[in-house]
Amino acid sequence: MIRHCVFIRFRPEILADEKVSIFAEIAALKSRLAGMLATYEGTNVSPEVGMDKGYSEGFIVDFADAAARDAYLADPEHQKTGAKIVAAAEGGIDGIFVYDLEIPG
Template sequence: MVEHIVLIKFSQKTTSEQKEELIRKTLLLKEIIPGILDIQQGKNFSNRSQGYEVGLTVRFKDRASLENYGPHPAHQEIVSYLKEIGLEDSIIVDFDIK
């Protein structure tokens, strides 16, 4: 299995409603993209976040599923929406689950 972690930082113009819409749309990917075993996303409440406001974890069946996820049209729609609402930065970590 593979764990995919994403931390997202937004511009100041991004609204709370847009962040909620992002979360709603992202969670639907489990029903659309093959190989996703679990997907969780939510707003960060830690004061140690360094400005990253939303966290995402996606657990995949294997590396091939992760590789399919990136270019998948449904995922690319999320990426486009992120850019549209004011993505400022992201940190991405992928690792094999032992």
């Protein structure tokens, strides 16, 4: 399994409704893409002050395997939502941190 973690530093003027809409678009891809197992989104709740480096919100997507993750990355709807994330992030792409983990099955 691949756990795809995306953390975002949203620009201060981005409203909660826009964030909810972006996260909903990511979750909606699950119904279209084989191997997309689950999505999770939310704000950082860690008590370790400052450790988030400003990446206070994000989402995680679990995929059956790397092929499913790669299909998601290439999907046109994902790419449209990804462009919205870049536009909403502080500093564009610099305001986004992506980290994928392989979870042994």
